Structure formats: structure tokens, C-alpha cells
Amino acid sequence: MERTLERIPPKSADLSEWYQAACYQAELVSQAPVRGCLVLRPYGYGLWERLQAELDRRFKETGHENAYFPLLIPESLLTREAEHVEGFAPEVAWVTEGGSEKLTERLAIRPTSEVIIGVMYAEWIQSYRDLPVLINQWANVMRWEKRTRPFLRTAEFLWQEGHTAHATEQEAAEEVARMLEVYREVAEDVCAVPVYKGEKSSSERFAGANHTYSIEALMPDGRALQSATSHELGQNFARAYDITFAAEDQTQQHAWTTSWGMSWRMLGALIMTHGDDRGLRIPPRMAPVEVVIVPIPRGDTTALDAAAKSLHEQCKAAGLRVRLDDRPGQSPGYKFNEWDMRGVPIRLELGNRDLEAGVVTLVRRDKAVKEDGQKQQVPLNEIVAFIPTMLEQIQHNLFAQAKTFLQDHTIATLDRDEFIRLLKERAGMIDVPWCGDPACEVAVKDATGATTRNLRQPARAERCVPCGEPARYQAYFAQSY
Amino acid sequence: MERTLERIPPKSADLSEWYQAACYQAELVSQAPVRGCLVLRPYGYGLWERLQAELDRRFKETGHENAYFPLLIPESLLTREAEHVEGFAPEVAWVTEGGSEKLTERLAIRPTSEVIIGVMYAEWIQSYRDLPVLINQWANVMRWEKRTRPFLRTAEFLWQEGHTAHATEQEAAEEVARMLEVYREVAEDVCAVPVYKGEKSSSERFAGANHTYSIEALMPDGRALQSATSHELGQNFARAYDITFAAEDQTQQHAWTTSWGMSWRMLGALIMTHGDDRGLRIPPRMAPVEVVIVPIPRGDTTALDAAAKSLHEQCKAAGLRVRLDDRPGQSPGYKFNEWDMRGVPIRLELGNRDLEAGVVTLVRRDKAVKEDGQKQQVPLNEIVAFIPTMLEQIQHNLFAQAKTFLQDHTIATLDRDEFIRLLKERAGMIDVPWCGDPACEVAVKDATGATTRNLRQPARAERCVPCGEPARYQAYFAQSY
Numbered sequence: 001m002e003r004t005l006e007r008i009p010p011k012s013a014d015l016s017e018w019y020q021a022a023c024y025q026a027e028l029v030s031q032a033p034v035r036g037c038l039v040l041r042p043y044g045y046g047l048w049e050r051l052q053a054e055l056d057r058r059f060k061e062t063g064h065e066n067a068y069f070p071l072l073i074p075e076s077l078l079t080r081e082a083e084h085v086e087g088f089a090p091e092v093a094w095v096t097e098g099g100s101e102k103l104t105e106r107l108a109i110r111p112t113s114e115v116i117i118g119v120m121y122a123e124w125i126q127s128y129r130d131l132p133v134l135i136n137q138w139a140n141v142m143r144w145e146k147r148t149r150p151f152l153r154t155a156e157f158l159w160q161e162g163h164t165a166h167a168t169e170q171e172a173a174e175e176v177a178r179m180l181e182v183y184r185e186v187a188e189d190v191c192a193v194p195v196y197k198g199e200k201s202s203s204e205r206f207a208g209a210n211h212t213y214s215i216e217a218l219m220p221d222g223r224a225l226q227s228a229t230s231h232e233l234g235q236n237f238a239r240a241y242d243i244t245f246a247a248e249d250q251t252q253q254h255a256w257t258t259s260w261g262m263s264w265r266m267l268g269a270l271i272m273t274h275g276d277d278r279g280l281r282i283p284p285r286m287a288p289v290e291v292v293i294v295p296i297p298r299g300d301t302t303a304l305d306a307a308a309k310s311l312h313e314q315c316k317a318a319g320l321r322v323r324l325d326d327r328p329g330q331s332p333g334y335k336f337n338e339w340d341m342r343g344v345p346i347r348l349e350l351g352n353r354d355l356e357a358g359v360v361t362l363v364r365r366d367k368a369v370k371e372d373g374q375k376q377q378v379p380l381n382e383i384v385a386f387i388p389t390m391l392e393q394i395q396h397n398l399f400a401q402a403k404t405f406l407q408d409h410t411i412a413t414l415d416r417d418e419f420i421r422l423l424k425e426r427a428g429m430i431d432v433p434w435c436g437d438p439a440c441e442v443a444v445k446d447a448t449g450a451t452t453r454n455l456r457q458p459a460r461a462e463r464c465v466p467c468g469e470p471a472r473y474q475a476y477f478a479q480s481y
Numbered sequence: 482m483e484r485t486l487e488r489i490p491p492k493s494a495d496l497s498e499w500y501q502a503a504c505y506q507a508e509l510v511s512q513a514p515v516r517g518c519l520v521l522r523p524y525g526y527g528l529w530e531r532l533q534a535e536l537d538r539r540f541k542e543t544g545h546e547n548a549y550f551p552l553l554i555p556e557s558l559l560t561r562e563a564e565h566v567e568g569f570a571p572e573v574a575w576v577t578e579g580g581s582e583k584l585t586e587r588l589a590i591r592p593t594s595e596v597i598i599g600v601m602y603a604e605w606i607q608s609y610r611d612l613p614v615l616i617n618q619w620a621n622v623m624r625w626e627k628r629t630r631p632f633l634r635t636a637e638f639l640w641q642e643g644h645t646a647h648a649t650e651q652e653a654a655e656e657v658a659r660m661l662e663v664y665r666e667v668a669e670d671v672c673a674v675p676v677y678k679g680e681k682s683s684s685e686r687f688a689g690a691n692h693t694y695s696i697e698a699l700m701p702d703g704r705a706l707q708s709a710t711s712h713e714l715g716q717n718f719a720r721a722y723d724i725t726f727a728a729e730d731q732t733q734q735h736a737w738t739t740s741w742g743m744s745w746r747m748l749g750a751l752i753m754t755h756g757d758d759r760g761l762r763i764p765p766r767m768a769p770v771e772v773v774i775v776p777i778p779r780g781d782t783t784a785l786d787a788a789a790k791s792l793h794e795q796c797k798a799a800g801l802r803v804r805l806d807d808r809p810g811q812s813p814g815y816k817f818n819e820w821d822m823r824g825v826p827i828r829l830e831l832g833n834r835d836l837e838a839g840v841v842t843l844v845r846r847d848k849a850v851k852e853d854g855q856k857q858q859v860p861l862n863e864i865v866a867f868i869p870t871m872l873e874q875i876q877h878n879l880f881a882q883a884k885t886f887l888q889d890h891t892i893a894t895l896d897r898d899e900f901i902r903l904l905k906e907r908a909g910m911i912d913v914p915w916c917g918d919p920a921c922e923v924a925v926k927d928a929t930g931a932t933t934r935n936l937r938q939p940a941r942a943e944r945c946v947p948c949g950e951p952a953r954y955q956a957y958f959a960q961s962y
Contacts, residue, residue: 032600034597039548039601040548042546042548044548045548048549049547065526066526066530067525067526068520068526068529069520070513070637071623071637072574073515074514091580092579093580094576094577094578095576095590097575097577097587098574098625098636099571109576116515144579144580158549329610
């Protein structure tokens, strides 16, 4: 009757194959009978809930409130901001029938909500006293896609989108920087995924924005993953949707708006960054289950069952996210492998011999099998107090490993041939002075498949490495997801 | 420069007019430029977040996990359960185009998710060991509507939908009863809205269910409001979507499934139940803002500003949901009226004279103006400790008022003429022995506009009051929303 665990292909051999297998076998997601769509299963939703909680708390601490705007956007509204509609129209799903009637106007399922929110802000904002407006929305959005890759590419996805309106350009710029920093913090300090902050090049900018900023992570295959963006929309949407206010000096002005978003894509970055050949490794702060207790029954299990239950209760009382795996019919070995595959940071093994000795065996998921410190025995009466410290160690160790990888694969060069070779080899984030010219970026892309990930100023040398023109930025180039 | 507050029409004169005005002026919602849709503004979303938190905690305590299923359902899947599709097809919004291509099959925006979840359960459930499956989803759903009434009738709405699968009919029945009780508890103990639990008549049953149970509240205009439902789906969906499992005895069996949902409609019940001529009255456990501090500046405000800020910080530190309204340019009187209108349970007024006397004036929103106990002075050094007690009093007082109203408007009768008259007068919940025959219910509806709200057993007399046939149930009849 015992089930066997399907093997996941090794991560190093083919990241993409490993990734898909890990996502499905860890029961994060299932394929849905709807083109381009996935089901987020309870364990995957547990990750999403952790991300939501961490983001939502920070949004509120920075003065934002949540609201909810309609899913459907009439086509006539969508088309008012020219660049925006051009950017999104090709990927919109359209509702054309309601009940039994044909609609007179097509309704777009939101690919993002600048438009519908802009229309409402125009109504709500009258005076400088109404500003700033600081709103976030948790929502599903849809961008028509043929391919699906869990978390990274799906027609429907879950995200949050912040939308704010300000009296001045400077305030808007400060907001955009503030939220980018929130994203960096959540990526690095919560998801343990190190990132680079910077501005996107003009060709990679959000449709309708003046400036787009991003955080970019580096995956084990040397490809960058954009993990969140924050946009200065200038007065573009305010002009298109008529968001004006009476300023203190009585003049009528257009508001300065921003938007910023992080989606469940961040979970894809986390999974690829930390996983190993045995499956997921989830950073404790993101783990739906931080600790799993696996009893090892032999002979009379009365005392063992009671001890396991007591340990479970103690962990719960201490506020830990803990699971007791006392399923009958599955061997401890199967359970070890399954929870390893699902990435639970700490496993506690409890057998009769442990119990007699008054100890429990703690196994760290962040360490390799038989690596120093992977297993240790901890007195039963000290374990609950010990776990939080160990979780912090695991959190920091996972971040340190990922940070080392990022640093080892961030390569600065002033040599054009090396630059091209590194990009072709997908060696990582290639850090070069750059001119900022879209034509130069296209030439690099044609030669290597890589683009700028993001930019910062000033450039560290006078000449653009790809083309030799004067450099304006220091840019990370990489192939990307 | 001071704004004036628009007056809300009196509640007693026209509940519907009062309701709409209160919802819009308290900034719970805005009309959206999309047919049948509303924007849930931050204050309204604050109510929704409170409801979510209270429900979500109880779902998890009863063993449920959250997940997320696709928004779109292919038409061919939707039509597999005959009764279900018949019930929902007339109100479905259809996606027929994606990007620039016409789809080969229409996709329904989910009106509810039994179908897509049933398909997934068929895949996930193999053995009795996989049961029960206990999943909840927080989601937007769409049912094509022409009219909009905030929270009560909108094309798109927010809700939660629980979907579970069990090995036996009895387990499924227990689940349905358990979740109905959770809804009763949240309605009564959190929203302070008293309700009747019972089973729906066959004509009011969910499309595809064997048994539907509901909680029903009574609005001030004598109309009932169905506030949540819980369904025994029997093996209907399991048959239609092939949810089978290998039982312990090795036989292959169909699972027994349930579903249960509460939507933002519950907020409509709360608003109508508790509001008064001055606007909303929000029960403290649901209040996005429990306490508002309004300083009354006169002359030098240095000490007053500091005291108000300090009080604000103390309240926050005590875990209260508190707002300090120190907006310049608006008079205290305006602020009092505005926060009254928005239903904040406790207002703290702080003036120089209060400050000198070391007191603060506490004003309860649940009491009428100048009613005994509406205002009281509390020593500043005791106020923070005093507030939780006062919030509890307000919570219980609002519930007691609503409970008295429900009891006063629940009328048992055995006289057919009186029964018909009471229903025509919209006198409340009319409680009569009933036969259970759909034809009898139709006759009552034709005569009065009323239907059964829900049923319980046994009947309290031998004969059905409407038709004289043998009675099987004791039924609440009422006109309804």
C-alpha cells in the first residue's frame, strides 16, 4: 500500500525540467483544463499567503490602504492612453457576451488596472487636500499567453498592484523609490533572494511610464528574473484620464501618478534560487510549514505517540508553523524524502531511543545530506526554544548561498569581446558601462539574446562597452526569463 | 474652504434610499464605469478585510486550507452537471476572444467554482487516504446583472467559497453543518447581525445540490436577507466530474462533496441592520477604525497637539485600530458628523479644558445623541485600558438591539388570513407550519411576493398554514432581497 515518491530530475542537468517537476511534485500547482492557467494548490497558496502577509504589512506601514476595482474594463476606456493600450492590447482576453446577449462594447479582463483606477481617481481627487492617494489592490489579472510555466508565465496570475497619486513629481519619485525598496527588502530579507535594484532601459519600460524601476534576481542557469517593478507614470495617465486637482495656489494641476507590482512570479524566483536535487528548500520566513515532526514507530508506540503530540502542541503554542506527520502506512524514510522535496526547513525525528535519551534529532534542510551540522540531537526540553534560532540560521545561510552565487556570477568587464562571449555563455549579470541607446541594446540582443536588466548612474567608464559611444549608465546585461 | 457634509436621507423614511446614500457617502463604494460593477473603496475594503480575517481564522481552525483555481471555465466543462448549468448559464459572462484571435470554445468567467474544482478533485483524489479534502478559495466571481445595489446585487463580487470532498455522506453532512455554524457565529458574534439557521426549500436550493442550508437575517424594512449558504452536493458533482476513490474495502466509490460561501453581501446586512439617520454604526469587531481621536483646537494648540499624538500612540500600542483626525481646515463639528456617518464606534474628543482637567470625552456611536451614557468623561490615564471594555459593550448593545428587532418581527401564526396579511405588510419573519410542496410556495408567492426563507423540523402543528395539507416543516416566510 505504500506510495513511492517520484524522482525529480537533478537540478544542475536541466533547470527548466527540474523546476517544472519540483513545482508539480511538491504540489505547489496543478495544470488546469484551461489554456495557460494553473491551479495554485494549498501548499503553493501557503507560499503566496506568506508573501502577501509580508508585503501587506509593509504597504500598511508605509501608509497604503487596500481597495478593489472591477475586473472588466470597457474597451473605450482602455484605449485612452495610447502607449498603454499599444503595450497591452495584444495580450487582452475579451468578454463579448453576458448572459444571453451580445455586448455592444467589448470588455477587457484587466491585464493591469491603471486605466480603471485612473478613471476613479479623476472622480475622487478634487483638491490638494485629497492627495496623496495611496492605494493597493490584491487581484487576479490576465495576459493572454500560449505557454505556461508555473509562476513565471501563465495567462491568469495573482499579484498586487499599488496605484498612487501625488501633488508633485518629487513626491511621486519618492514613492516609487520607497516601494522598490520594500520589494528589495521582501525579496532579500524574506524570500532570501538577492537582487539588484535599478532603472529599466527605455525599451523595457512599462507601457505608459516615464521611468520604470525593477529588482532583478539571477537564476542558477545564469538568466535574470525580473521580480517586481515600480513605475513613475508622470502625468501621462493623469492627462489621459483627467486626474486634476486644485493646488494650494488655486491653480488646476494634473496629478503625478505611480504604480508598482509584485506577483506570484517572486515565488518562481524563490524556488529556482534555493532548490536542490532533492527538491525545494524554502526559506523559513516564507515556509508554510517551518517544522515537520516525523515519529519513527517501532514496537509499542504509546509513549512515542504521546511525546510526538506533546511536541507538536508545544511548537504550536510557541507560534511555530508546524506539522505532525503521523500518517499510518507510510515509512519514515518516505516521509523524510517527501518533506525534503517540499522544502520544509527543519525536520524533527523522534524514535523510541531518542525518547529514552530525552532528545530529538533535528535535521536542517539547507545542508546537504551528511554535511557537517545537517543533523544534531537536541534535548527535548530545549528544542522548542532552540528552533527559532535555528530557523534564523537557515534563513541567513540560504541567503548567503544565493548572495555568493550572485556575486560570483556578476562580472564587470570593459572588453567588448568578453562581454559578448559572457552573454552568449549565459555567465550571469554582466556589468558594463552603457550608452542608453535602444539601437545599441537591439544590437546586443541580436548578437547574444541578452538585454539590459537594469541601470544605475553614473557609468564607471567613459565609453559604452557594446558600442563605444559615450556611456551614461552602468548596466547589468543578461539573458532573462 | 471648509467642506460641508451632504445629508443622508432618514433611514426610516426609505431604507433603500438611505442605504445607497450611506454606502456612497461613507465612501464604502463608488459606482464604476462598468455595467453592474462597483469599486470597493478603502473604507469598504477595510470592512471586507475584517470579515476575511474572522472567517479565514475559523476556516483554518476547522482544518481548511486556501487555494486558488482559474477564473475561466471552458463551456464544455460547465455543462456537465445539468442542473448546475441550467441554474447559472443565464448569468454567465463569456470570454470569446484572446489577444487578436477568436477562441474555438467560449470561456465562462466563474459564477462559482464547483465545476473547475470538481475537475481538479477528480485528479487529486485517488484513495480514501486522500480524503477529506478541505479547501477554501477567496475569489472574485461574476453573475451578469443589470441592476446594482452596493454589496447586495453586483455583476462582480468578492466572496469565499469552500469546497470539500468526503468519503461518506455523513461526514459531508457534518461539514455542511459545521460551516453553517461558522457563518452563524461570524454573523452574530462578529457582525452583530442575528440570523436564523435552516434548510432552504427545494425551489430555493443551489443548482446541483441535494440540500442547501442558509442563515437569514431580517432587515429593518421587514425583508429577509440570505447571508450565507452551505450545500450538501451529494454525489452529483462527483458523478458529473468523476471524483472517485478506492475505499478501504477496495471498492471504487464516488466522493461526497460540499460547498459553502459567504460574500460581501454580509456587509450589506451589517450596514442595513445597524445604521441610523446619522449614517453607519459599525460593530467594533468589524470596524476598520474602532476609535477616532478629534482634538478641539482653541488658542495655543502646542500642548493639545502633543496630548492628542500621545493618546494616538498609546492606543496604537494597545493594539487598537485608531485614527487621529488632525486635519487642518475642518471644524471639530464637521469631523464629528463625518465619523458618525462613517460609523466609528468610539470618538474621543480632546480640548484644552479636558486636558487641564486630565480627562477626555468619550462618545459612543451606538447611543442616540443626548441619550443617557452617550458621552462621558474618562481620566486620560485610564482611557486606553477602558476602551476595550467599552467596545465590548457597544458590540453587545448593537447585537441586542438587532436581536430585539428580529424577535419583535418574528411572528408565529396558525391563521391563514393573518399569515397572508403579515406577508403583504412585510411584517417580518412569519413562522408557520408548512407542507414543503413547491406548488404551495408558488401560491404564497403569487399572493404576497414572499417565499420560504428557511425550514426546520419538526413542524409545530399538523397542518400547513398556507394550504392545509399535512405539515412537514416549520418555515420562515418573508419577502426577501
